[in-house]
Amino acid sequence: MNGSRASQGATIRFDRVTFAYTPGGRPAVSDLSLEIRPGESVVIVGPSGSGKSTVLKLLDALVLPQEGHVLVDGIDTRDQERLWDIRRRVGLIFQNPDNQLVSTTVEREIAFGMENLGLQRSEIARRIEEVTERLGLGKLLSRPPHKLSGGEKQRVAVAAVLAMRPACLALDEPTSLLDWQGRREIWSILRAVGDEPSRTVLHVTQFPDEVALGSRALVIAGGELVFDGTPTELFAGAGRAARWGLRSPATMTVAESLRGAGYSVPEGIPSLEDLVDAVARGAEGRAT
Amino acid sequence: MTKRSSELTITLEGVDVEFGSGFPGAHLALRGVDLTLEVAGCLAVIGPTGAGKTTLLEVAAGLLAPTRGDVRLSMGDSVSDSPLRSSAGLVYQFPELQFFEDTVYEDVAFGPRRMGLDESEVSARVADALERSGLSPDAFEGRDLTTLSAGEKRRAAIAGILALERPFLLLDEPTAGLDPATRECVVDLLLSESEARGVALVSHDLELVDRVATRTVVMNEGSIAVDDETSRVLSDVAGLEALGLAPPVEYALLSLVRERAPAEARRVRRALFDARVADANT
Numbered sequence: 001m002n003g004s005r006a007s008q009g010a011t012i013r014f015d016r017v018t019f020a021y022t023p024g025g026r027p028a029v030s031d032l033s034l035e036i037r038p039g040e041s042v043v044i045v046g047p048s049g050s051g052k053s054t055v056l057k058l059l060d061a062l063v064l065p066q067e068g069h070v071l072v073d074g075i076d077t078r079d080q081e082r083l084w085d086i087r088r089r090v091g092l093i094f095q096n097p098d099n100q101l102v103s104t105t106v107e108r109e110i111a112f113g114m115e116n117l118g119l120q121r122s123e124i125a126r127r128i129e130e131v132t133e134r135l136g137l138g139k140l141l142s143r144p145p146h147k148l149s150g151g152e153k154q155r156v157a158v159a160a161v162l163a164m165r166p167a168c169l170a171l172d173e174p175t176s177l178l179d180w181q182g183r184r185e186i187w188s189i190l191r192a193v194g195d196e197p198s199r200t201v202l203h204v205t206q207f208p209d210e211v212a213l214g215s216r217a218l219v220i221a222g223g224e225l226v227f228d229g230t231p232t233e234l235f236a237g238a239g240r241a242a243r244w245g246l247r248s249p250a251t252m253t254v255a256e257s258l259r260g261a262g263y264s265v266p267e268g269i270p271s272l273e274d275l276v277d278a279v280a281r282g283a284e285g286r287a288t
Numbered sequence: 289m290t291k292r293s294s295e296l297t298i299t300l301e302g303v304d305v306e307f308g309s310g311f312p313g314a315h316l317a318l319r320g321v322d323l324t325l326e327v328a329g330c331l332a333v334i335g336p337t338g339a340g341k342t343t344l345l346e347v348a349a350g351l352l353a354p355t356r357g358d359v360r361l362s363m364g365d366s367v368s369d370s371p372l373r374s375s376a377g378l379v380y381q382f383p384e385l386q387f388f389e390d391t392v393y394e395d396v397a398f399g400p401r402r403m404g405l406d407e408s409e410v411s412a413r414v415a416d417a418l419e420r421s422g423l424s425p426d427a428f429e430g431r432d433l434t435t436l437s438a439g440e441k442r443r444a445a446i447a448g449i450l451a452l453e454r455p456f457l458l459l460d461e462p463t464a465g466l467d468p469a470t471r472e473c474v475v476d477l478l479l480s481e482s483e484a485r486g487v488a489l490v491s492h493d494l495e496l497v498d499r500v501a502t503r504t505v506v507m508n509e510g511s512i513a514v515d516d517e518t519s520r521v522l523s524d525v526a527g528l529e530a531l532g533l534a535p536p537v538e539y540a541l542l543s544l545v546r547e548r549a550p551a552e553a554r555r556v557r558r559a560l561f562d563a564r565v566a567d568a569n570t
Contacts, residue, residue: 047467047468047469048437048438048439048466048467048470049437049438149337150337176465177464177465179336179337179492179532179533180492180532180533180534181336181532183534184534206467206468208468245467245468245469246468247468250495250536250537251537253537254537254538254541254560257559257560257562258556258559260559260562261555261556261558261559261562263559272537272540272541272544275537275541276541276544276545276548276549279541279545279548279549279552279556280548280549280552282549282552283549283551283552
């Protein structure tokens with residue numbers, strides 16, 4: 001398992017970054033500053049068109065800031081000579097896996113990125129075995145990627161990126177085109193990867209229910225950073241998250257109804273299990 | 289919409305649809321489907337990927353002829369002579385990928401103009417359809433389609449179908465990929481349209497289904513597995529999960545409470561239901 005991990009997570013710094021897709025036009029990201037420490041698992045939320053995805057593009061040097069600097073482990077994304085060092089550190093997963101699957105079999109797909117890193121065949125084979133086991137892709141290895149379900153495709157895309165052992169995994173709405181089954185598969189992977197101290201994770205999403213997958217939440221609205229705190233803090237207090245068009249996670253709304261009925265539900269973003277526990281405890285309370 | 293359109297129904301009887309008939313790899317997308325769509329209310333069609341949901345909408349819209357079986361439009365007891373196609377409007381998944389005019393006005397006006405309406409009627413319909421989609425006509429009619437946000441594009445695309453003023457509105461995954469704010473607009477639109485016409489939608493989003501649909505059909509492998517009141521369908525949590533569908537949190541919780549603390553089920557049910565009634569009143 002050790003082998004599939006980066007030796008150390010990446011440090012990311014945005015220093016007063018402004019970027020507009022058309023020079024002189026409305027900035028997609030405006031005077032944005034933030035620092036992400038190695039191993040942090042960060043979820044970025046915000047309304048559509050808020051600049052969330054642009055942050056990931058800036059991070060991977062797919063676009064360059066017109067003002068300010070983006071630094072990955074201290075390397076400026078504007079330093080064209082070190083582009084390779086940045087791309088090797090940042091593994092990007094897109095919304096639509098069809099946009100990043102290029103090979104004829106799942107096995108070749110996972111190998112593709114590593115071949116481009118110039119890894120030896122034996123090393124490639126070893127890493128394929130590792131990520132295959134880890135993401136449960138064993139049965140799919142010889143299948144053509146285009147014949148897989150959406151969730152399976154996205155798992156293959158994640159596996160191919162993880163096999164390259166990026167210090168930072170950046171995901172742009174990885175579940176938005178998937179059905180529930182597919183989303184659950186990606187969630188369990190994100191939970192596991194997010195817990196690794198050796199990998200920095202940036203996950204852009206529109207789903208409030210996914211905010212709890214990270215330990216830190218950022219809200220970007222109108223190209224600016226408007227919130228930086230824990231997921232629980234984001235949804236605490238009435239109306240704060242709603243101001244940016246973010247609904248509370250469904251389990252929080254249900255928790256509120258249960259409190260109204262006299263059950264004692266802990267604060268924060270509860271899981272379904274937490275809710276059932278609260279109800280069961282309430283029953284015991286009345287029985288004794 | 290002519291006389292007594294409240295009795296208008298679309299009926300599918302024993303419908304099979306086979307793709308690639310007679311060729312290797314032929315695939316039966318619908319198998320013996322019986323379904324009636326009425327001209328008011330909202331029907332949801334749910335089911336795993338590949339269950340035949342989209343094919344069902346295409347047949348009901350008159351865009352795809354069944355391989356076997358019958359699909360017809362009836363007025364009361366008699367078969368209507370107007371073609372199915374001019375009675376139903378179908379909003380495909382990601383309809384904003386099908387814009388082909390330059391401005392919002394031109395794109396929404398495309399359908400009504402092909403119906404041969406005069407320009408004053410066309411313009412009235414465009415304004416009305418945009419209004420119903422939550423886009424102010426004054427602000428949006430002249431906009432270049434490429435400058436709209438993703439949510440605005442979706443609403444403009446739906447307006448193009450609303451402008452046809454068909455008695456049936458069919459939608460395939462109308463909220464897929466939308467941000468929460470636009471999703472709320474679509475919820476409002478579905479609720480108000482289903483008062484005036486028959487709405488049927490395909491969706492993976494069971495929370496949406498719970499809020500808008502009175503009746504729900506579950507499809508699996510081309511057949512209708514369940515056809516019942518939405519709240520009853522969503523209460524079968526185990527059945528939904530077996531098909532890879534996510535029941536809304538309220539239903540999932542209630543089902544777990546029934547297992548682990550059955551004596552609390554009624555109280556929890558009331559708590560969740562009361563909260564909803566309160567929501568609806570605010």
